[in-house]
Amino acid sequence: MNPILEAMYEGVLDGDQASVEDNVQAALAADIPAGTILTEGLIAAMREVGELFEEGEYFVPEMLIAARAMKGGLKLLRPHLVAADVQPAGKIIAGTIQGDLHDIGKNLVCMMLEGAGFEIIDLGTDVPPEKFVEAVQREHADIIAMSALLTTTMPNMEQVVTALEAANLRESVKVMIGGAPITQTFADSIGADGYAPDAGRATALAQSLMGSA
Amino acid sequence: MQLSPPWPLHLTVDQLFYAQGADAATLRQRRPQLVQLAEQALEEAATLLAPRVIVTRRAVRAFLDPPDGPALHLETGVFRLTTTDVPISHWWEPLRHANTVFFVVCTIGPALDARVAALQASEPLYALMVDALGTAAIDTLGRAAYRRLESMLPVGWHLTRTLSPGANGWPLRSGQQQIFEHVLAADIGVSLLDSGQMTPRKTISMLIGAGAHVPRYTGRPCDVCALRETCHYQGRHYEARSTSPV
Numbered sequence: 447m448n449p450i451l452e453a454m455y456e457g458v459l460d461g462d463q464a465s466v467e468d469n470v471q472a473a474l475a476a477d478i479p480a481g482t483i484l485t486e487g488l489i490a491a492m493r494e495v496g497e498l499f500e501e502g503e504y505f506v507p508e509m510l511i512a513a514r515a516m517k518g519g520l521k522l523l524r525p526h527l528v529a530a531d532v533q534p535a536g537k538i539i540a541g542t543i544q545g546d547l548h549d550i551g552k553n554l555v556c557m558m559l560e561g562a563g564f565e566i567i568d569l570g571t572d573v574p575p576e577k578f579v580e581a582v583q584r585e586h587a588d589i590i591a592m593s594a595l596l597t598t599t600m601p602n603m604e605q606v607v608t609a610l611e612a613a614n615l616r617e618s619v620k621v622m623i624g625g626a627p628i629t630q631t632f633a634d635s636i637g638a639d640g641y642a643p644d645a646g647r648a649t650a651l652a653q654s655l656m657g658s659a
Numbered sequence: 660m661q662l663s664p665p666w667p668l669h670l671t672v673d674q675l676f677y678a679q680g681a682d683a684a685t686l687r688q689r690r691p692q693l694v695q696l697a698e699q700a701l702e703e704a705a706t707l708l709a710p711r712v713i714v715t716r717r718a719v720r721a722f723l724d725p726p727d728g729p730a731l732h733l734e735t736g737v738f739r740l741t742t743t744d745v746p747i748s749h750w751w752e753p754l755r756h757a758n759t760v761f762f763v764v765c766t767i768g769p770a771l772d773a774r775v776a777a778l779q780a781s782e783p784l785y786a787l788m789v790d791a792l793g794t795a796a797i798d799t800l801g802r803a804a805y806r807r808l809e810s811m812l813p814v815g816w817h818l819t820r821t822l823s824p825g826a827n828g829w830p831l832r833s834g835q836q837q838i839f840e841h842v843l844a845a846d847i848g849v850s851l852l853d854s855g856q857m858t859p860r861k862t863i864s865m866l867i868g869a870g871a872h873v874p875r876y877t878g879r880p881c882d883v884c885a886l887r888e889t890c891h892y893q894g895r896h897y898e899a900r901s902t903s904p905v
Contacts, residue, residue: 461692505681507693510784545854550790553783595824598832643692 449488450476454519458491459498461511466519475503482528482565488516488523492561496646509537509645513557518559520560526551534565536588536656539581541569543592543606546599551625554645555591562649575609580617582610589655591648604636620655624648661805661847668799669794672697678794679787679801695787701855702790707789707795709768711847719757719870731760740784750829753819754875755856757868762841763821766849769794794859801863808831808867817875819868824855831855838864 449453451471457465466488471631473483483556498504538559542552542628549571556566560656567585569577594600603623608617622640623633633641639655642648675689686693687805721732728741738760740751754760779785791810801821809818824834832855839851842864848881850858857864 458898460699461690490720505676505686506679507676507681507686507784507787508690510787511692516786529871545852547856547860553786555780558784559752596831596854596856598856641727 447486447553448478449474450478451483452639454483454487454492456510458516459494461508462519463515466515467522470519470522474523474526478532480533483523484520484527484532488519489561489563492516492558493649495561496558496649497569499646500644506645507555513561515559516561518616520587529598533646534550535563536652537565537567537580537585538589538591538652539567539569539585539587540591541573541578541593542571543594543599543602544572544574545602546594546596547571548593548595548625551595551645553592555593555642555648557593558645558649559652560657562653564574564652572632577605579609579613579615580607582615583613587619589620589622591652592621592623594623594628599628600625600632603638609635622648622651622655660714660716660805662712662714663813666712666803668700668704668708668710668796668802668803670704670795670799672701674795674799675700675788675791677800678791695789696785697857699746700785700792703774703789704792704796707767707771707774707792709770710796711798712763712765712800712807713842713844713847714808715762715843716759716806717762717839718759719754719843719868722739722755722757729755731757733760735841750822750827753822753873754868756870756872756874757819758816758870758872759868761808761865761867761869762837762838763804763865763867764844764847764849764857764862765797765800765865766847766857766859767793767800769859771796771861772859797830797861797863802863805865805867806848808869812869813871816869816871817873818880819873820876820878821865821867823863823865825898826873835864838866 454466454469457469470483493507495504498508540552540556544548556568560566569581574579592603592606594603607621616640620639622642623638624642628641630641640651644652670692675684676686718730718734720734723730723732729751730740738850775790777787778789822829825831833854835851849862
């Protein structure tokens with residue numbers, strides 16, 4: 447790997463935002479293509495962060511400092527990505543389901559997905575089905591990512607799937623779900639396309655749903 | 660009744676890490692910047708935490724065990740322990756020998772919720788740390804309330820473990836409604852939403868039995884939690900230092 451990208455990669459793993467930003471600047475100055483910086487430097491590092499979390503080696507706050515460092519680099523890189531017409535890995539509508547105000551887990555997932563190169567439209571918490579549908583129509587999203595922390599609110603996820611079907615959008619968008627009470631069995635029962643038990647695996651799932659895993 | 664302050668919540672950096680499911684010793688060693696951030700959050704505690712506890716005590720006249728499911732005959736009426744949606748759950752079993760029950764709601768107030776929301780967009784890492792401050796605080800407050808109740812018992816009495824709606828098979832929505840029928844939680848600024856969730860978010864509700872024939876509870880809440888296999892927050896690290904049955 448190019449030594450600048452390697453240093454950038456290590457900077458993300460260490461959560462060293464200043465180092466990542468310096469190395470993004472250095473990479474651009476060295477005429478490394480913006481798409482290469484993104485995929486081989488930033489996204490590759492965030493993938494390893496996700497894997498380390500999945501293995502129990504990294505903890506949640508470490509994922510966040512890595513994501514913060516990655517985001518710092520991405521901010522500098524973004525104009526160059528636009529200029530080079532580098533497309534995001536996919537567009538994801540995220541939100542906590544209607545009736546549920548919990549958002550920490552959802553926010554973690556959003557940060558990890560962003561770190562994997564996805565564009566995230568975060569609808570926040572207590573999101574009714576029609577808001578998800580409107581957002582899919584407006585944004586032409588590839589994936590809906592829904593979160594629920596309560597057994598009383600998780601059934602509302604099925605209403606979103608039903609609303610998508612009613613709007614003839616079900617075939618055009620993938621549905622992934624997660625949250626403490628959610629299981630694969632529940633995901634299957636409501637017709638979701640996938641379930642992820644944590645933020646690290648949510649990224650892999652989204653990539654899988656986009657056919658890019 | 661409201662249990663009187665003071666509620667000195669002596670929180671530590673390690674508690675904030677545990678509240679995020681993280682191993683404190685590991686983070687201290689390899690992430691000094693996170694230690695600084697946790698210390699910063701702790702410095703805000705005085706302005707963000709307004710701990711309050713409200714309790715209603717009800718005498719138990721009898722444990723009823725009719726064919727349609729067990730119930731407590733309280734001084735104020737019958738308190739049903741089963742619902743049709745989870746008929747096989749025995750979450751109520753610790754109450755079988757209770758002479759009295761405490762309905763308890765604890766909160767740290769709304770300021771921390773507002774602070775986390777304000778930080779979320781611009782400083783998500785610090786928002787998580789402040790949220791962890793709230794998690795550690797409400798956990799500590801719940802334990803303190805438990806100990807306070809324990810100290811008020813007649814000699815020879817013990818408390819059961821805490822029972823909370825949404826855990827161990829007690830349905831969330833109906834269980835919360837049952838507790839809120841007995842506790843004027845609005846008096847400490849707590850509201851119950853249709854979903855069963857409470858606001859402020861860092862609020863807990865509990866039902867605790869007590870009596871002369873209640874065995875002293877020495878287990879841990881994680882032992883009976885439905886999420887014990889997957890929960891990052893109460894699992895390996897947290898349970899290792901947990902000593903109070905709350």
